[in-house]
Amino acid sequence: MGKPTGFMDYERETAKAVSPKERIKNFNEFHTPLSKEEQQKQGARCMNCGVPFCQSGEMISGMASGCPLHNLVPEWNDLVYSGNWEQAYNRLKKTNNFPEFTSRVCPALCEAACTCGHWGDSVSVKENEHGIIENAYEQGYAAAKPPKVRTGKRVAVVGSGPAGLAAADQLNKRGHQVTVFERDDRVGGLLMYGIPNMKLQKEVIDRKINVMKEEGIEFVTGANVGKEVKPAKLLKEYDRVILACGAKNPRDINAPGRDAKGIYFAVDFLSATTKSLLDSGLKDNKYISAKGKKVVIIGGGDTGNDCVGTCIRHGAASVTQLEMMPKAPDTRAEDNPWPEWPKVCKTDYGQEEAIAVFGQDPRIYTTTVKEFLKDKNGNLCGLKVVKLEGKKDEKTGRMQMVEVPGSESKMDADLVLIAAGFLGTQKYVADAFGVELNQRTNVATEAGKYATSVPNVYTAGDMHRGQSLVVWAIREGREVAREVDESLMGYSYLSVQ
Incomplete structure (x- = not known):
């Protein structure tokens, strides 16, 4: 464990x-990381609890408590504290x-379940994770480690989001030859074009992809499987195919x-802004501009907040x-006890910025659009909105x-962005x-399980x-890799946790 009195001392x-x-x-x-010395103090706060809820990943009341991975x-917190x-x-x-990736974009389910957080402030687990991985790159620990033996088996992974990348990484470590197909012009899927640069700079993705390439994984971009690239070709050339195309x-x-x-x-x-930013620093004007617009x-959710910050x-x-739903309470309600995920109001970076720039929180609760208003030229000029209230359905309760x-x-x-979630996989795939x-x-x-109704075709991540969350996609990528490995080799020693 960390320092016995660390949670009291720091x-x-x-x-x-x-x-x-x-x-x-x-x-x-836009965050300045802690120094190594400060990070070690944060590691000292972890008590290696008898029941480490932080790493449990259990479902409680329909919500994940602790890390799904x-x-x-507690182990790596202690190692940070001791400087190892x-x-x-x-x-x-x-x-x-x-x-x-997770140390930047994960909502930290681990911290929400931390025992220290039951009585005070949780251990800064996500912060320690970030310190560990960035130090590993600096010191060379995160350098490429290609497998020493190849199995001769070939696996195609369709989609280069976190699930597809995790599956590819695991299967490559096992010695299978893996090719990842991505329909966009850059590798990363959701990570590249779904998450704004201020949350995850794309150099971070490229850095890891370069390591994976050195380890022997092949990446093919601009490959729209299901349209230009035919499934029959993949099924003929590869022993197994994994579909990890997201829920777009x-x-x-x-x-x-x-x-x-x-x-x-x-x-x-969001995708257009990121692509234009990477291609030209927004100079090509190939994006949907919010400049000077009254944006609704x-x-x-998180995507809506990302739109606020981008606009x-x-x-x-x-x-x-x-927001259709009422404002969540500022502190845990009695029916939402620790270690459940705290259903409390969160003011994220975009909302913080809106408050600083416009002087008020941008969120209007229990409200939805009833009609989009147009001018004579068909351009959006306003909205008709209506307030909502919660009522119990007499039939369903x-x-x-x-x-x-x-x-x-x-x-x-004069600009509306719909961030109302996603309905599932794109049907053409x-x-x-x-x-x-x-x-x-x-x-x-x-x-x-991860095997689909079609022989030798598997699926994982949001498509499944x-x-x-990204962390769930990584877990699914690891699990589908193990299932595929077992189908190829008759056994597997790939770890899923």
Whole structure:
């Protein structure tokens, strides 16, 4: 364990963020990491609890409590405290293929379940993870380690998001020859074009991809499997195929006036900005600009928040975020006890920036769009919105958000971004391979398995479980790799936790 009195001797510390008004001047990551000495003090706060909820990854009340990857959190916290950074890296990598990604974008399920957090401030687990992996790159511990023996088996992975990359990494370590097919022009999938640069700078992705290339993984970009690249070709040339194409069907808002010019899906808005930023520093103007616009974002989740931060960096005249649900409490409710995930109000970086720039929180709760208003040229000029309230459905007994009679109002808007979540896999890929879908339009498999209805074709990640977190995608990538390895070799020693 760490220092026996560490949780009493040291206060929780995290990387300091650049002030909102300063950081919106660019699209760079904006946290200054702790020094090694400060990081070791944070490692000292971990008590190696008898029941380490931080690494449990158990489902409680339908929510994950602790890390789904079962990261050996107390072990590497102690190793950080004692200054054994190389061994800390080895223990971290035992369960997590990509700590350089999760230490930046994961919501830290581990910290929410930390025992210290039950009584005070949790251990800064995510911070320690970041320190371990960045030190590993600096010291050369994270350098390429190609497998010494090859099995002669070939595996195609379709999709280079976190699930596909994790599967490829595991199978390559086993000695199989792996090729990853990506339809975009850059590798990374969700990580590259779904997450803004200020949360995950793309150099971080490229750094890891270069290591994976040195280890023998082949990457093919601009390969749209299911259209230009035919499934029959992959099934003929490879022993197994893994579909890890994500869940990119955005949920739409079917209200009158939806055909107005100026309404976009959030994923298209964010992707276009990142691509233009990487291609030209936004100089090519090949993106959906929010500059000078009155922006309304429909959706209060992480994607909506990313849109807020991106619009502010564009120079939006105003930003409003509509959320159907009521505001969550500021502290845990009695029916949401530790170690459940805390269902509390979170003010994220984009909202912080909106408060700094516009003087108020951009979120309007219990509100939805009833109609998109157009001018005579068909351009979006405003919204008709309505307030909502929770009522119990008499037939099902479930709470539903319903309109409040007489609560309609109008608001100005000339750019709307729909960030209302995703509905499942894009059908053309599933149709091309002939795999069955379930009622949620995800690729169907047996419970706890990854083999599809088509022989030698497997699936993982959001395409399999629906829209979820990066950490869950990595876990699924690891698990599908083990199942594929067993099918190829008759046994597997690949670890899934």
